[in-house]
Amino acid sequence: MTETMSGYELHEIASIIGAQIKGDAACRVFAINTIQDAGSGEIAFLSNPKYQGYLTSTKASALILAPQLADQFSGNALVMDNPYLGFAKVAQLLDTTPPIATGIHPMAVVADSADVAQSANIAAGAIIGEGVCIGENVQIGANCVVGQGSRIGNDSRIYPSVSIYHNVTIGERAIIHSGSVIGSDGFGFANEAGNWVKIPQLGGVVIGSDFECGANCTIDRGAIRDTVIGDDVKLDNMCHLAHNVEFGDHSAMAAYSGVAGSSKVGEYCTISGRVTILGHIELADGVHVTAGSQVSKSLDKGAYSSGSPLMSNRDWKRNVARLRQLDEMAKSIKQLEKQIAQLKSENSDE
Amino acid sequence: MTETMSGYELHEIASIIGAQIKGDAACRVFAINTIQDAGSGEIAFLSNPKYQGYLTSTKASALILAPQLADQFSGNALVMDNPYLGFAKVAQLLDTTPPIATGIHPMAVVADSADVAQSANIAAGAIIGEGVCIGENVQIGANCVVGQGSRIGNDSRIYPSVSIYHNVTIGERAIIHSGSVIGSDGFGFANEAGNWVKIPQLGGVVIGSDFECGANCTIDRGAIRDTVIGDDVKLDNMCHLAHNVEFGDHSAMAAYSGVAGSSKVGEYCTISGRVTILGHIELADGVHVTAGSQVSKSLDKGAYSSGSPLMSNRDWKRNVARLRQLDEMAKSIKQLEKQIAQLKSENSDE
Amino acid sequence: MTETMSGYELHEIASIIGAQIKGDAACRVFAINTIQDAGSGEIAFLSNPKYQGYLTSTKASALILAPQLADQFSGNALVMDNPYLGFAKVAQLLDTTPPIATGIHPMAVVADSADVAQSANIAAGAIIGEGVCIGENVQIGANCVVGQGSRIGNDSRIYPSVSIYHNVTIGERAIIHSGSVIGSDGFGFANEAGNWVKIPQLGGVVIGSDFECGANCTIDRGAIRDTVIGDDVKLDNMCHLAHNVEFGDHSAMAAYSGVAGSSKVGEYCTISGRVTILGHIELADGVHVTAGSQVSKSLDKGAYSSGSPLMSNRDWKRNVARLRQLDEMAKSIKQLEKQIAQLKSENSDE
CATH class of the missing domain: 2.160.10.10 (Hexapeptide repeat proteins)
Known part of the structure; x- marks a missing residue:
């Protein structure tokens, strides 16, 4: 990750994103990274439960996470209900996207x-x-x-x-x-x-x-x-x-x-x-x-929704041809229902 | 609508688009607009019957319309079998699209x-x-x-x-x-x-x-x-x-x-x-x-054509899974038909 | 076809694409063309069997073809297992695509x-x-x-x-x-x-x-x-x-x-x-x-694969509506199977 020059202390971030601080409010972070890759000076977030396993191993200087997970993390945390929203706002703070244009170029x-x-x-x-x-x-x-x-x-x-x-x-x-x-x-x-x-x-x-x-x-x-x-x-x-x-x-x-x-x-x-x-x-x-x-x-x-489901090509070939017979199939079912009703009534007449 | 400078009189337009004039042949129009929005100096057209209700309320200076509707409109009209084609040709006359390039630019x-x-x-x-x-x-x-x-x-x-x-x-x-x-x-x-x-x-x-x-x-x-x-x-x-x-x-x-x-x-x-x-x-x-x-x-x-119809997502989930069973369903129907034929023949044998 | 300046002799091409020469190894070709359109100085290839009929009529100076077809062609041939690959490599040799840029333009x-x-x-x-x-x-x-x-x-x-x-x-x-x-x-x-x-x-x-x-x-x-x-x-x-x-x-x-x-x-x-x-x-x-x-x-x-098959618009309209009933159809089939089983068992009880 490219680093922003001066970074932010957690208390600054907390007030901007609306999170509670747990840990060192003066901890300074310079870049955002994933929970699995983050290192010192980097902040990460946990939103998808499938990454919960990294709570104990992450090297991030701070994590944005939900209240229900705060107890499972011993490091510095920014606690808020929607950590993904917190991530979005921190990414805006630590955005490294260069400007598209600076001044009016002589070749414009x-x-x-x-x-x-x-x-x-x-x-x-x-x-x-x-x-x-x-x-x-x-x-x-x-x-x-x-x-x-x-x-x-x-x-x-x-x-x-x-x-x-x-x-x-x-x-x-x-x-x-x-x-x-x-x-x-x-x-x-x-x-x-x-x-x-x-x-x-x-x-x-x-x-x-x-x-x-x-x-x-x-x-x-x-x-x-x-x-x-x-x-x-x-x-x-x-x-x-x-x-x-x-x-x-x-x-x-x-x-x-x-x-x-x-x-x-x-x-x-x-x-x-x-x-x-x-x-x-x-x-x-x-x-x-x-x-x-x-x-x-x-x-x-x-x-x-509309659309049809994915199948193996072999199954698809077998099934897809039937789509051309669908109306005929539906009519056959109606016919069968009638015939069975008749058979039943004949049987009960006996 | 941007107006063209000098506009056209209806008799000029009539001869270009091949329409009959009903009303004031010297009426001058400067721009094209929709039948519902057109005002003074603007010409509109009626092609889609769903807009027929505007025939009595439109403020357009002239309308392009089909012969069968001419009697229902009291204003100036250009009458022709295909009013949509008339609209296309009038839009070409009153086109306000600026030129893409003028001369050869020194930066080309x-x-x-x-x-x-x-x-x-x-x-x-x-x-x-x-x-x-x-x-x-x-x-x-x-x-x-x-x-x-x-x-x-x-x-x-x-x-x-x-x-x-x-x-x-x-x-x-x-x-x-x-x-x-x-x-x-x-x-x-x-x-x-x-x-x-x-x-x-x-x-x-x-x-x-x-x-x-x-x-x-x-x-x-x-x-x-x-x-x-x-x-x-x-x-x-x-x-x-x-x-x-x-x-x-x-x-x-x-x-x-x-x-x-x-x-x-x-x-x-x-x-x-x-x-x-x-x-x-x-x-x-x-x-x-x-x-x-x-x-x-x-x-x-x-x-x-090909493709499948739109459904509520709930119905779609129920139905789409069946596409994987279509061949099996068709075979079941054939089986059922055989079994019923047999039952029938057994019954008639009795 | 635009011609390349100096062309290649067949023996040069053969060694580059890994083919056996049949005929005049010194034959020089300058351009690639299709088997049906090729003329003197041009090389073509035969990969798709549907073009096999051109083997006797082609005017190409040389053909790239598979061993099993070599006997059917009396002209100069480059024989290899994958003539399509040979074609790709010859097209690279005789490529006429102009350069995208030459030097650094003052207007860059x-x-x-x-x-x-x-x-x-x-x-x-x-x-x-x-x-x-x-x-x-x-x-x-x-x-x-x-x-x-x-x-x-x-x-x-x-x-x-x-x-x-x-x-x-x-x-x-x-x-x-x-x-x-x-x-x-x-x-x-x-x-x-x-x-x-x-x-x-x-x-x-x-x-x-x-x-x-x-x-x-x-x-x-x-x-x-x-x-x-x-x-x-x-x-x-x-x-x-x-x-x-x-x-x-x-x-x-x-x-x-x-x-x-x-x-x-x-x-x-x-x-x-x-x-x-x-x-x-x-x-x-x-x-x-x-x-x-x-x-x-x-x-x-x-x-x-997924997707549905092409039909006439009329058939499609008939069939596609049934997709909304598919789950219902499948359930009807299950019902019918039960009813028939019951009828059968009743019949056999008699």
């Missing part, structure tokens, strides 16, 4: 009409278009492109090689990872005698605050109205939001998941990886969808 | 041997390789890369951060969205005692006219011969065409769909999202595949 | 503290960060970005527009295709009263030698420890490896396949396209997974 290209905050940072090769507005402390990575009239809120961090089209509005504290594309045309065509006629996509994209989006995502602009993403939305790598999607506050979606045109995802939804949400449907607040599912209709709050 | 890098048309436009940070040929009115976005010997046809628009490898030929009027990669190596390896031996991919990519490809697509070059894409092909975001795929004229494919090596997709095919077309197979003209399907064999014209 | 940006080998090549628009180490003969493509402290091994080729974050280590002879992102943050958040709290991703990525990765892949950095990729690993386009994945030597994965957080893929595994490997599981060495499967549990060596 910034349009004269762009409004760039004094404290904003723009790396080499970034191209900032006409009328763009870049907020305070924003970091724009190398070779990013921001199109005409787009706005990036204060404290946002845009990693290298992100493409943001024109008329895209991104809120404060966004983190956008490399290769993501925001504001590309929605997939819209009319058909005229077999030929596709393009429908220019005239809407924009509006994204709330605290957005994070992984690498190589795509978020299309709206056809007429905007594509709209709420606050505190988190997308993993290679997610896709189509034109005019609305994606609610505090909802999150794992890798390869996508939402087709004009669908609405509610607030506090958790969409696992490789989920397909078809177009023109609506997911209520609090919907959870498991990995690999295809959502073909609107959903009330609850947990939903 | 153009090889001496490149043949760039006088009217071509190349944005900052774009890198144009040796022997590249760029046609009339082409727009190349910021930070695009075009490799040695590639050709881009007249009037094509390449959005920022597109990577085009060497020996790729793109026809006229292409639109390629950010992050797409054209001409990357196909996935080809021989195996020698457990080690992978790379097969250099020596073919190119040849794309017809009127191609549009969404953001973050990948189209691999051929192993020996070329990967070939016809005219009027439309790909949504994150589509993938593997080496030596042939993709027919007027076919379209939605997001996340991919075609594996050496497969052929016919003309006028419509492939929905997240479809996997396995390698070395052939889809006839006019094939339609629904979302999430995996195509494992060649197909005649028709509509095809 | 290289940090003062970067350690760039004399023989390394860096194209225009590439941005090389502080403390980066670039090995001998490395080629870095146009508009690539390499973050602080990352290392790229000798003879590696990085195609244009690749984004490599900080503290990423890539071994020798890597090939990374355009649009790929290596070292982006893993998808890690704790939840505090409905709000997501980011977990900074403090690990790195360590990749062995002879890595090849297709276009638009994403490989996330580890949360605390590193994401680790072995030697001779091959990834197709749009693959995704999440944080802390371990991916074993000589394993390969086709397009759109992804591995979720902390999972381990063994050595010599072959993962087909669109496979989802869920998190925190382990695949043994030598596992094969077929296209479209979702792997939800750890696997021993063997071949595995």
Whole structure:
């Protein structure tokens, strides 16, 4: 682990993460590590019970752990109900991620009409278009492109090689990872005698605050109205939001998941990886969808799934062919039930 | 909506989109909007019957609608059989999408041997390789890369951060969205005692006219011969065409769909999202595949599907386990049928 | 086919690829082509029996083929057990792929503290960060970005527009295709009263030698420890490896396949396209997974599958609804079996 320069004493950390101190409040830690690898000067956490065995062997200078385990650990501890949350906050304190950009690089290209905050940072090769507005402390990575009239809120961090089209509005504290594309045309065509006629996509994209989006995502602009993403939305790598999607506050979606045109995802939804949400449907607040599912209709709050189970290739070959006979099988069962009922009644008639 | 400067009078639009005017032929519209949001100076359309209720309340200065609804609307109307097509054409007229590039930016890098048309436009940070040929009115976005010997046809628009490898030929009027990669190596390896031996991919990519490809697509070059894409092909975001795929004229494919090596997709095919077309197979003209399907064999014209339905997670857990028993279930049904036939025959023997 | 300048005589090729010569050892070939298209000066191969018919008609100057077919071909032949491997090696000899970069372009940006080998090549628009180490003969493509402290091994080729974050280590002879992102943050958040709290991703990525990765892949950095990729690993386009994945030597994965957080893929595994490997599981060495499967549990060596078969849309609609009744169907079968057993016993009691 790279060490942060000066570290923190446990009492400082305790007050920031809201934990009780057990042991030496003046113990200073400089880096975070796993419970099994941590050494002197490092802090670790215990959240998953399968690592409980390391409680006696860990070399960490301090541990974040839950009250019920505090008695089993003889070292310095920060005790709190949700050690994983504690870990997140300590990782933020001891974050070693280097800045994406520092100052405005002479090899960045910034349009004269762009409004760039004094404290904003723009790396080499970034191209900032006409009328763009870049907020305070924003970091724009190398070779990013921001199109005409787009706005990036204060404290946002845009990693290298992100493409943001024109008329895209991104809120404060966004983190956008490399290769993501925001504001590309929605997939819209009319058909005229077999030929596709393009429908220019005239809407924009509006994204709330605290957005994070992984690498190589795509978020299309709206056809007429905007594509709209709420606050505190988190997308993993290679997610896709189509034109005019609305994606609610505090909802999150794992890798390869996508939402087709004009669908609405509610607030506090958790969409696992490789989920397909078809177009023109609506997911209520609090919907959870498991990995690999295809959502073909609107959903009330609850947990939903589709997909088939993994088998040995040999068993799968035997079983999968039967899927083509499923309706026939169901009808055979009904027939059998009728025949048995008749046999029974005949027998009882005798 | 951003307004276009001077707008169009309805009689001008009518003649361009092939509609009948009802009402004031001199009414001028400046922008397109939805039927529910449109106001003065804006034109809207009605295609989906679910918006029919807005016919009486819309504030639009004009509506594009079908003949059978014309009587229900008292305002200015452009009447035509396919209002959605009319909308597409009006959106093209009133398109507010800014140019991708204007002139050749001093921070573009153009090889001496490149043949760039006088009217071509190349944005900052774009890198144009040796022997590249760029046609009339082409727009190349910021930070695009075009490799040695590639050709881009007249009037094509390449959005920022597109990577085009060497020996790729793109026809006229292409639109390629950010992050797409054209001409990357196909996935080809021989195996020698457990080690992978790379097969250099020596073919190119040849794309017809009127191609549009969404953001973050990948189209691999051929192993020996070329990967070939016809005219009027439309790909949504994150589509993938593997080496030596042939993709027919007027076919379209939605997001996340991919075609594996050496497969052929016919003309006028419509492939929905997240479809996997396995390698070395052939889809006839006019094939339609629904979302999430995996195509494992060649197909005649028709509509095809695979995949399982969404359920509550609880129902899914109950049902999905049965998929492992499907073959056994089918055999049990056959057994039951035999046993019942025997019981019946015994009963009738009595 | 583009020709290489001077070509090779068959005896040279034979000794390089380990084949027996039949015919004129001094015959010189300049390019590789398919058996059906090859002409004078070109060498082809026959591996797939379906092309056997071309043995008598091919115009190739030489053919690579298997011993059992050598008698059926009257021309010059290179005879070996694995002609496909021979083809791979000849394609490497006659490779016409142009260099990605030649020298260090004046429009590249290289940090003062970067350690760039004399023989390394860096194209225009590439941005090389502080403390980066670039090995001998490395080629870095146009508009690539390499973050602080990352290392790229000798003879590696990085195609244009690749984004490599900080503290990423890539071994020798890597090939990374355009649009790929290596070292982006893993998808890690704790939840505090409905709000997501980011977990900074403090690990790195360590990749062995002879890595090849297709276009638009994403490989996330580890949360605390590193994401680790072995030697001779091959990834197709749009693959995704999440944080802390371990991916074993000589394993390969086709397009759109992804591995979720902390999972381990063994050595010599072959993962087909669109496979989802869920998190925190382990695949043994030598596992094969077929296209479209979702792997939800750890696997021993063997071949595995999931997914449903393609049908006409009409049949699919009939059959797929039955999946919701599967558990019920299975229970009905059990009921029927009981009832029949009872009927039988009644009958035999009579």
